[in-house]
Amino acid sequence: MTMPHPTDDDDQLAREAHRWVALLVSGEASTEDAEALRTWRRTSAAHERAFAHARRRWKDYGQAGQTLRESGQLPPWTPPRPLLSRRAVLSGAAAACAAGYVVAKPPFDLWPSLTELAADYRTGTGEQRRVTLTGGLSVRLNTQTSLTVADNAAEELKLIAGEASFVMPADAQRPLAVMAGRGRSTATSGRFEVRHVGASVCVTCVEGEVRVEHTGKAAVLIGGKQVRYDARGLQPASVADLNVSTAWQDGMLVFRFTPLSDVVAEINRYRPGKVVLMSDDLGASPVNGRFRIQRIEDVLVWIEQAFNIKGRSLPGGIVLLS
Incomplete structure (x- = not known):
């Protein structure tokens, strides 16, 4: 059976698909980017296939790429002229080596995984x-x-x-x-x-x-x-x-005898960055309260006062509670 040769159009779609994946794993993709990707994928069946192939390749490359690069079997991949926004201009080698990690588990969960970003909504x-x-x-x-x-x-x-x-x-x-x-x-x-x-x-x-x-x-x-x-x-x-x-639909967070560790985890879903509870002993402490989602930082202030702990702010929205 003779397999069809890739066409110029196929090569172009492959390059565009790789740029989309590069943007997603960069950690800088926005909701608007996700919507734009959704539109791009639905342009044709060929677009969807190109994206699926690029996602598999980046995932495999990210997991095995470092070993292959060190052995000299895999040259660095440099993206061609960008077609997307400025966020898509990445270092190909750095992004490829990091891709497997951030796809499976973004560090500190600071951004969504590739699968989440590629969702329809x-x-x-x-x-x-x-x-x-x-x-x-x-x-x-x-x-x-x-x-x-x-x-x-x-x-x-x-x-x-x-x-x-x-x-x-x-x-x-x-x-x-x-x-x-x-x-x-x-x-x-x-x-x-x-x-x-x-x-x-x-x-x-x-x-x-x-x-x-x-x-x-x-x-x-x-x-x-x-x-x-x-x-x-x-x-x-x-x-x-x-x-x-159902409180979230009214813009509220309600906690009833909720362990502090679970409260912190819930806060992390609503604010950029990451709140880290440094004391394991406090993790089981019960929390009761009703808070507005739009004033999520007030919850951190309340926690500091209620449990007599201090928050240390770091770059990237990271707060250490200790």
């Missing part, structure tokens, strides 16, 4: 967004949330990371399925929320009914119930505190 730090999909499905995305529409069909979505609220239209013709981690949540009506932060997923049914499946087990939730799953499996369903789980 994404919110940046502290950003919330409403979208209406085909059939009238209403989706509200919380901060640092990435959502992909499977095969351009609104009936199946993938929550890559973050938190989202889904409101089914009254005349929905087909059920909605939301994939998160290794689980699947299906609903035909009502409203439910899915939170996928780290390795844990929490599904909360606000109205109606939701079926949650995970590794061969299933739970059916009605309004006011929630269930969690992670590597340990599907946990028993429990009563949800809707005043806490």
Whole structure:
């Protein structure tokens, strides 16, 4: 079988795709950049293939590139004349060597992974967004949330990371399925929320009914119930505190006997940079409070006063609490 030779157009798409990946792994990509990438990928099937190939190549290069470069088997890759914004002008060798690390785990989680940035819909730090999909499905995305529409069909979505609220239209013709981690949540009506932060997923049914499946087990939730799953499996369903789980939609963060370490982790989802709790002993201390998301820095001040600790500010929005 004779394989077709790459054309000039294919080479051009490959170069553009590599520049997109270079921008994403640079840590400087914005929400606008993610939207522009989404438009570029949907230009044609060839664009999507070029991006998928570039993503695989950069990931492999990042993981193995340093060893190959040191052995002299892989020359440095220098990007051609940039087609994107100034942020895409990177050092090819430096970006390539770093790519595998930042794709899998950005240092200090200071920016989203490549998979998150390449999602169909994404919110940046502290950003919330409403979208209406085909059939009238209403989706509200919380901060640092990435959502992909499977095969351009609104009936199946993938929550890559973050938190989202889904409101089914009254005349929905087909059920909605939301994939998160290794689980699947299906609903035909009502409203439910899915939170996928780290390795844990929490599904909360606000109205109606939701079926949650995970590794061969299933739970059916009605309004006011929630269930969690992670590597340990599907946990028993429990009563949800809707005043806490839905507070973000009112611009609030509500903590009720929440460990301080979890509070700090939640703060990090809403502010640029990183807050680091240096004392392990304080991590389990319970926190109760109601705070405005728009005044997230006030939470840090409250923590310092409540626990008699001091915050040390470093460049890049990093704050050490000790």
